[in-house]
Amino acid sequence: MTFVITQACCNDTSCIAVCPVQCIRPRPGEASFTTAEQLYIDPATCIDCGACAEECPVGAIVHHADLPTRLEEFRGINADYFAEHPLDDVTPPRLTRPRLPRQQPRLRVAIVGCGPAALYAASELSEIRGVEVTIVERLLEPYGLARFGIAPDHGQTRLMAERFAPVLRRPNVTCLLGVEAGRDVSIADLQRRHHAVIWATGAFADRTLGVVGEDLQGSVSARDFVAWYNGHPDSTGRRFDLSGRRAVVIGNGNVALDIARLLAQPAAVYEHTSISPNALQALRTSGIEEVVVVGRRGPTHAAYSTAELLALAHLPEVDLLALPGETSRTEGAARSPFGLGRRLGAVRDAAARTPTRPRRITLRFGLAPVELTGEGAVTGVLLERSDGTTERIETTLVIRAIGFDGRPTAGLPFDPVTSTIPSNAGRIIDPSTDDPLPGMYCTGWIRRGPTGSIGANRFDAAETVASLLDDFAQGRLPAPTAL
Ligand code: SF4
Numbered sequence: 001m002t003f004v005i006t007q008a009c010c011n012d013t014s015c016i017a018v019c020p021v022q023c024i025r026p027r028p029g030e031a032s033f034t035t036a037e038q039l040y041i042d043p044a045t046c047i048d049c050g051a052c053a054e055e056c057p058v059g060a061i062v063h064h065a066d067l068p069t070r071l072e073e074f075r076g077i078n079a080d081y082f083a084e085h086p087l088d089d090v091t092p093p094r095l096t097r098p099r100l101p102r103q104q105p106r107l108r109v110a111i112v113g114c115g116p117a118a119l120y121a122a123s124e125l126s127e128i129r130g131v132e133v134t135i136v137e138r139l140l141e142p143y144g145l146a147r148f149g150i151a152p153d154h155g156q157t158r159l160m161a162e163r164f165a166p167v168l169r170r171p172n173v174t175c176l177l178g179v180e181a182g183r184d185v186s187i188a189d190l191q192r193r194h195h196a197v198i199w200a201t202g203a204f205a206d207r208t209l210g211v212v213g214e215d216l217q218g219s220v221s222a223r224d225f226v227a228w229y230n231g232h233p234d235s236t237g238r239r240f241d242l243s244g245r246r247a248v249v250i251g252n253g254n255v256a257l258d259i260a261r262l263l264a265q266p267a268a269v270y271e272h273t274s275i276s277p278n279a280l281q282a283l284r285t286s287g288i289e290e291v292v293v294v295g296r297r298g299p300t301h302a303a304y305s306t307a308e309l310l311a312l313a314h315l316p317e318v319d320l321l322a323l324p325g326e327t328s329r330t331e332g333a334a335r336s337p338f339g340l341g342r343r344l345g346a347v348r349d350a351a352a353r354t355p356t357r358p359r360r361i362t363l364r365f366g367l368a369p370v371e372l373t374g375e376g377a378v379t380g381v382l383l384e385r386s387d388g389t390t391e392r393i394e395t396t397l398v399i400r401a402i403g404f405d406g407r408p409t410a411g412l413p414f415d416p417v418t419s420t421i422p423s424n425a426g427r428i429i430d431p432s433t434d435d436p437l438p439g440m441y442c443t444g445w446i447r448r449g450p451t452g453s454i455g456a457n458r459f460d461a462a463e464t465v466a467s468l469l470d471d472f473a474q475g476r477l478p479a480p481t482a483l
Contacts, residue, residue: 002043003053004067006074007307008060008156009038012163012455015052015061021045022090024052025081028459032085034452037305037339040081045090057163058156070314077306077339084338107131107472108480110194112181115144116454117444118200119164120461126170128469133173134194138180139233142168144202146454148232151258152273153265160454187411195477196439196468199421199428200461203406203445209250213372214400222255222401229262231276238278242286244396248381250369251401252295253303257312259399260291260361264318292393294364294383299327299347302365306339309346312361319360322350326365367391372398404450412440423447426464427471439477441468 005015005024016024016039023045026033041052041061053061064075109125111118114137125131141147146160168175179185190197206221208214220240227235247263249256262270267283275283295302299322302309313320327347350363367383373392374380380394405419413431415422422429426443427436443464444457471477 001048002046002064003041003048003050003061004064004074004078005039005041006060006062006071007311008058008154010058010060010157010160010455011036011039011453012057012458013039014055014057015039018051018055020049020051021047023087025085034456038307040078042082042087043079044082045087058159060156073310077342081338108194109133109468110190110197111135111200112197113137113144113200113202114142114175115200115202115444116146116160117457117461118144119167120458121198121200121443121465122173123167124462124465126167126173131172135173135175136179136181136185137175137177140178142175142177148227148230151262152229152270152275153261155273158274182410191439192482193480195472195480196441198464199409199412199442199446200444201409201446203404203419203450205405205407206400207403207405209369209400209402211369211371213374213378216372216374216378217376218378218396219372219398219400222259222399223404225259225399226255229275229279240282241396242282242288245287246290246292246395247288247397247399248292248294248393248395249399249401250294252293253401253403254305254308256293256401257304257308259401260293261312261315263288264291264359264361265315266317289358290360290362292362292364294367294369296368298365299344300340302343306342309343313346313349317357317359319353319355319357320350321353321355321360322347322363324351327351406446418449420449421446426467
């Protein structure tokens with residue numbers, strides 16, 4: 001008997017803290033934790049107590065007897081992890097929550113941003129007596145990616161926002177919505193009023209393809225498209241033309257699969273979700289029957305997670321297809337060796353499938369976009385193989401889902417290569433000297449780049465907060481000079 005961690009896992013690790021026999025892996029501090037697609041339960045050690053299932057903020061942990069058919073494969077996925085990573089240490093991880101010395105003055109901290117990274121930091125800090133937190137968020141709604149970055153049909157993952165709601169209600173937390181740091185309040189002002197400022201502004205600039213035609217009408221960034229279907233305030237008034245029969249998504253990470261799923265499925269799937277009314281109306285009249293997902297390299301290097309690919313293969317009204325000649329491409333080491341067999345198996349199954357439904361998602365591999373063609377608006381995308389041969393796919397909608405970058409903030413150092421704020425253990429540093437900037441910290445994607453699921457920000461935030469508290473206790477933080 002065992003519990004099984006399934007597709008919605010957010011890597012938050014709340015389950016690890018409550019497991020009495022410590023059979024959930026990987027754990028923070030282990031080499032594979034930062035790159036893990038999800039957490040796993042060892043079926044040989046689990047005592048079936050159910051504590052993890054109660055604690056999981058997104059309901060991703062299911063008793064094996066209750067697994068629905070579409071999640072059955074996760075029984076083997078959990079077990080396989082321990083075949084490759086046998087349990088060797090079952091001592092509970094030490095969770096050391098920092099305390100402030102009693103004689104210290106109140107600690108005032110500003111946090112810029114109100115997404116998961118910011119709220120994990122606010123949660124850590126506001127649990128400590130004597131700490132006051134002010135969150136500054138440019139939007140009029142909190143929760144950042146937990147509200148505006150999750151696909152509407154991933155209702156379980158969207159529960160993350162509920163996990164954070166109590167943090168904003170704590171008496172020592174003030175949340176200023178609709179206030180943009182650098183526009184409505186200066187960095188200097190934040191510093192004058194607080195001992196420390198934590199930057200948790202995320203990574204929301206689009207990476208570009210750098211090809212001719214990228215600016216044509218019908219060429220859309222994944223950031224804009226996701227914002228549109230999630231009702232992000234920045235997308236108010238946006239319209240996307242879904243009247244063509246085929247859409248092309250460039251990129252093969254989880255965001256690309258979210259978009260492909262949304263475009264390929266009937267609108268009825270999204271009727272009772274949090275999708276924006278505009279997007280739902282557009283889906284109702286959509287003409288799209290095929291979504292082509294284009295990856296530059298082979299299936300070995302695709303960036304999607306095992307769980308998201310398997311979910312695509314279980315869509316009730318969509319055929320997942322691939323081209324046999326493209327599925328055997330292997331070059332160099334895999335992006336993530338664990339689960340590779342299942343991912344390749346799913347792609348090979350897709351290549352062997354005979355389509356029977358009117359809607360389809362076709363995975364293509366080994367194709368680099370070299371031009372978006374058309375006069376004023378996209379009519380096709382020209383793709384090139386490694387042998388120099390080309391192929392043109394006709395389409396009127398190309399969505400560029402090749403990743404995000406952080407944006408520089410005036411007055412803060414920025415590394416243009418990694419698109420992050422240079423830092424050490426969460427302390428923002430002067431890149432010319434590596435010295436920390438007193439009272440300045442960062443966490444989340446703007447610190448480490450746009451990788452990892454929502455829960456991965458928890459330990460990022462914990463490290464940043466630990467550095468901040470240590471600096472405060474050591475008298476290294478400048479005292480505020482204004483209220
Ligand atoms: Fe650990 Fe109990 Fe969850 Fe099994 S059911 S993984 S023993 S917390």
